[in-house]
Amino acid sequence: MQIATTVAEAKHITRAWKREGQTIGLVPTMGYLHEGHASLIERARRENDRVVVSVFLNPIQFAPTEDLDRYPRDFDRDCKLCEEIGADLVFHPDPAEMYHDPHAYVNIDLLSDTMDGAARPIHFKGVCTVVSKLFNITQPDNAYFGQKDAQQLAIVKKFVEDLNFDVKVNGCPIVREPDGLAKSSRNTYLSPEERAAAPVLFRAVQRGREIIAPNMKASELEAQMKAVLAEEPLADTEYVTAVDALTMQPVETIDRNVLVAMAVRIGTTRLIDNFSYELPRA
Amino acid sequence: MQIATTVAEAKHITRAWKREGQTIGLVPTMGYLHEGHASLIERARRENDRVVVSVFLNPIQFAPTEDLDRYPRDFDRDCKLCEEIGADLVFHPDPAEMYHDPHAYVNIDLLSDTMDGAARPIHFKGVCTVVSKLFNITQPDNAYFGQKDAQQLAIVKKFVEDLNFDVKVNGCPIVREPDGLAKSSRNTYLSPEERAAAPVLFRAVQRGREIIAPNMKASELEAQMKAVLAEEPLADTEYVTAVDALTMQPVETIDRNVLVAMAVRIGTTRLIDNFSYELPRA
Numbered sequence: 001m002q003i004a005t006t007v008a009e010a011k012h013i014t015r016a017w018k019r020e021g022q023t024i025g026l027v028p029t030m031g032y033l034h035e036g037h038a039s040l041i042e043r044a045r046r047e048n049d050r051v052v053v054s055v056f057l058n059p060i061q062f063a064p065t066e067d068l069d070r071y072p073r074d075f076d077r078d079c080k081l082c083e084e085i086g087a088d089l090v091f092h093p094d095p096a097e098m099y100h101d102p103h104a105y106v107n108i109d110l111l112s113d114t115m116d117g118a119a120r121p122i123h124f125k126g127v128c129t130v131v132s133k134l135f136n137i138t139q140p141d142n143a144y145f146g147q148k149d150a151q152q153l154a155i156v157k158k159f160v161e162d163l164n165f166d167v168k169v170n171g172c173p174i175v176r177e178p179d180g181l182a183k184s185s186r187n188t189y190l191s192p193e194e195r196a197a198a199p200v201l202f203r204a205v206q207r208g209r210e211i212i213a214p215n216m217k218a219s220e221l222e223a224q225m226k227a228v229l230a231e232e233p234l235a236d237t238e239y240v241t242a243v244d245a246l247t248m249q250p251v252e253t254i255d256r257n258v259l260v261a262m263a264v265r266i267g268t269t270r271l272i273d274n275f276s277y278e279l280p281r282a
Numbered sequence: 283m284q285i286a287t288t289v290a291e292a293k294h295i296t297r298a299w300k301r302e303g304q305t306i307g308l309v310p311t312m313g314y315l316h317e318g319h320a321s322l323i324e325r326a327r328r329e330n331d332r333v334v335v336s337v338f339l340n341p342i343q344f345a346p347t348e349d350l351d352r353y354p355r356d357f358d359r360d361c362k363l364c365e366e367i368g369a370d371l372v373f374h375p376d377p378a379e380m381y382h383d384p385h386a387y388v389n390i391d392l393l394s395d396t397m398d399g400a401a402r403p404i405h406f407k408g409v410c411t412v413v414s415k416l417f418n419i420t421q422p423d424n425a426y427f428g429q430k431d432a433q434q435l436a437i438v439k440k441f442v443e444d445l446n447f448d449v450k451v452n453g454c455p456i457v458r459e460p461d462g463l464a465k466s467s468r469n470t471y472l473s474p475e476e477r478a479a480a481p482v483l484f485r486a487v488q489r490g491r492e493i494i495a496p497n498m499k500a501s502e503l504e505a506q507m508k509a510v511l512a513e514e515p516l517a518d519t520e521y522v523t524a525v526d527a528l529t530m531q532p533v534e535t536i537d538r539n540v541l542v543a544m545a546v547r548i549g550t551t552r553l554i555d556n557f558s559y560e561l562p563r564a
Contacts, residue, residue, distance in 0.1 A: 007446060015448075019303070104390040104410065104441035111385055128386065129445070136446040159386035163411070164289060164418040 001083045003090045007098070007137055010091045014052065014138045022049035026140035026167075028131060031055040032072040032185040033081050036175040040144040041085045043172055052138045053082045054091040056098065061126025072188045091138065098133065106132040106163070111155050111248040115241055115261055116272065127152055128159050135165050143167050148174045148182050150259050150274045154248055174273075176202065182273050189269040193234070198266050200232035201273040204240070208260050212277050216254045218242040229264055238263040238270070245276060255279070283365045285372045289380070289419055292373045296334065296420045304331035308422035308449075310413060313337040314354040315363050318457040318465040322426040323367045325454055334420045335364045336373040338380065343408025354470050373420065380415065388414040388445070393437050393530040397523055397543055398554065409434055410441050417447050425449050430456045430464050432541050432556045436530055456555075458484065464555050471551040475516070480548050482514035483555040486522070490542050494559050498536045500524040511546055520545040520552070527558060537561070 004010040017024055025044030029037050033055075044051045055078050062068035075092065082090050105125055111117070112124040135143070145153045153171045160169050175183045180202030181195075190198055204225040212221055222240045229237045243250055245257040254277065261274035286292040299306055307326030311319050315337075326333045337360050344350035357374065364372050387407055393399070394406040417425070427435045435453045442451050457465045462484030463477075472480055486507040494503055504522045511519045525532055527539040536559065543556035 011446075011448070021301070100443075102444045103392045104388065104444035106386065106388050106414075106445070108386040132388075133446045136448060139448075161382075162384045162386035163388070164293075164415045166293070166418060166421075 001079070001087055001090065003079065003092060005092055005094070005097065007093065010052075010089070010093075010137050013089055014050075017050045018139055023141040024048055024050045024052060024138060025142040025144065026134060026138050027051070027053045027087075027144045028134050029053060029055055029078075030057045030071065030185065031078050032074055032188070033078045034175075034183045034185060036146050036148065036183040038081060038085060039175050040146060040172050041082060041087055043170070044142065044144050045086050047170075048140075048142055050089070051085075051087045052089045052091055052140065053078075053087045054134050054138070056091070056093055056130070056134075058098075058126055058130040059095050060099065060102075060129060061123050063120060063122055066120070067186070067189075070189070072185055091134075098130070105129045106159060108155055108159050108162075111151070111158055114151075114243060114248050114250065115239060116151050116263065117248075119238060119263060124152070124155055128155065131156055132159070132163070132165070135160075135167055140167055142170055144170050144172055146174065147171045147276070148184065148272065148274070150261055150276070151248055154246065154259070158246075180206075182271075184271065186269055186271065190266060194266045194269065197232050197234040198271060200229055200235050201262060201264055201271055204228040204262060205260075205273050205275050209275055209277075212254060212260070214254060214279055218251050218253060218258075221254065221260065225260070225262065229262070234266050236265040238265060283361070283369055283372065285361065285374060287374055287376070287379065289375065292334075292371070292375075292419050295371055296332075299332045300421055305423040306330055306332045306334060306420060307424040307426065308416060308420050309333070309335045309369075309426045310416050311335060311337055311360075312339045312353065312467065313360050314356055314467040314470070315360045316457075316465045316467060318428050318430065320363060320367060321457050322428060322454050323364060323369055325452070326424065326426050327368050329452075330422075330424055332371070333367075333369045334371045334373055334422065335360075335369045336416050336420070338373070338375055338412070338416075340380075340408055340412040341377050342381065342384075342411060343405050345402060345404055348402070349468070349471075352471070354467055373416075380412070387411045388441060390437055390441050390444075393433070393440055396433075396525060396530050396532065397521055398433050398545065399530075401520060401545060406434070406437055410437065413438055414441070414445070414447070417442075417449055422449055424452055426452050426454055428456065429453045429558070430466065430554065430556070432543055432558070433530055436528065436541070440528075462488075464553075466553065468551055468553065472548060476548045476551065479514050479516040480553060482511055482517050483544060483546055483553055486510040486544060487542075487555050487557050491557055491559075494536060494542070496536060496561055500533050500535060500540075503536065503542065507542070507544065511544070516548050518547040520547060
């Protein structure tokens with residue numbers, strides 16, 4: 001497995017693969033890899049000749065008030081995991097290598113106006129920009145993103161389509177702890193007491209899955225899920241929302257394919273979870 | 283010479299060339315080609331195995347008040363010119379093929395805040411977005427832009443660098459009529475009387491070139507160029523500005539490499555012209 005820390009090295013390695021006609025799968029990550037990332041890398045390994053994992057804690061998707069400084073890091077452990085799964089290249093640039101006096105950016109309207117985009121106004125501009133850069137640097141045939149970050153996945157799919165990037169964007173299922181908590185690098189922030197409280201998000205997802213039905217009022221669905229979250233004293237709900245699966249705009253009734261997503265603070269840690277619902281065909 | 287009207291066709295043709303290891307030169311145009319465009323296509327022909335000319339009147343770089351509807355078109359004549367010079371592919375999509383419910387975009391700050399960006403607030407967002415799309419669709423090794431649109435050229439170079447596009451951006455000299463008027467599709471808007479007045483822009487460029495010198499006050503340079511423009515009763519000067527060649531920000535003194543650019547209305551027709559000045563090395 002090779003490790004590249006400069007854009008030039010990463011381009012050089014991936015361009016040689018392209019010239020040989022090899023397919024490339026990219027798994028963009030911010031590091032501190034867990035089983036969720038591992039599932040993405042494993043799938044990339046099965047579906048491509050070459051696998052690139054980017055490990056880059058992208059500063060421009062964090063607001064100054066957010067957790068960039070305390071975000072966990074363990075690059076040696078990340079490399080071991082990538083090597084075990086059989087990645088060919090880990091791309092690990094530092095922020096100065098990725099951003100020299102940057103002025104250009106990629107962004108998206110509508111899909112970024114709701115949920116995490118409303119709560120984190122610069123977040124998706126930073127995501128769209130870094131993912132575009134990673135696509136241009138590594139020229140993947142396939143890219144893999146977790147469905148835990150469902151709005152991010154919808155946004156990446158849409159900007160790839162709108163800007164004609166030659167990349168297939170693949171969403172992969174949420175990987176969970178035995179008690180249902182979605183795997184996340186941010187779970188390390190939780191105290192033991194908070195960690196015990198955190199599966200309340202999954203219980204709200206389960207409640208939502210049980211009761212969702214065609215033509216249900218979204219407000220009724222959201223209220224029942226919020227009631228589950230309210231049973232946990234450590235949980236402070238930021239949003240629970242049913243949105244159109246493509247546009248990320250709130251729906252009034254469950255009359256199309258939807259994403260039902262939530263953000264909840266457990267102590268100071270902001271956790272997200274979601275499920276997708278496809279309307280049965282008539 | 284092939285003509286593609288869909289993104290899928292253009293990708294299919296250019297991807298086959300890439301697989302064969304052929305280099306591709308792209309000349310993005312809005313059509314109604316003149317000798318300025320011809321010089322770009324000729325240079326692309328000399329420097330690449332394959333030449334793509336895009337002919338696409340990009341609606342998203344025009345404000346509703348601007349001249350999209352009256353912009354001149356003659357696709358048959360454009361194709362003849364491309365074929366004569368030896369282009370391999372003309373990409374001529376319609377707006378609906380390029381934009382299906384678009385929400386993602388590419389944009390740039392700082393460089394787009396001045397001059398044409400100040401006068402035309404959505405213009406460079408539309409340019410960055412369509413050029414990014416054309417790069418992704420045709421995957422050129424080289425792209426060719428005229429120095430007449432000098433701010434556009436600086437912006438494209440910067441977004442290519444910032445977003446790591448694998449394209450070399452080449453600026454090509456302004457092509458002029460015998461009386462000095464820079465070639466432009468918009469020159470067709472001019473009445474005979476206005477056409478006779480229009481070379482005043484070039485006379486202002488010439489005056490600027492004669493008097494510019496290291497450590498000159500930019501205000502003095504601009505005033506002398508504006509005085510030339512003021513001699514022509516049909517000319518209404520929008521701006522004459524000396525800016526840093528890289529950042530497009532106004533300078534106070536000529537103490538670095540600069541672009542000196544102007545926009546002038548002749549009747550209702552907005553014309554632009556410019557020259558670049560490199561500071562002599564100490």
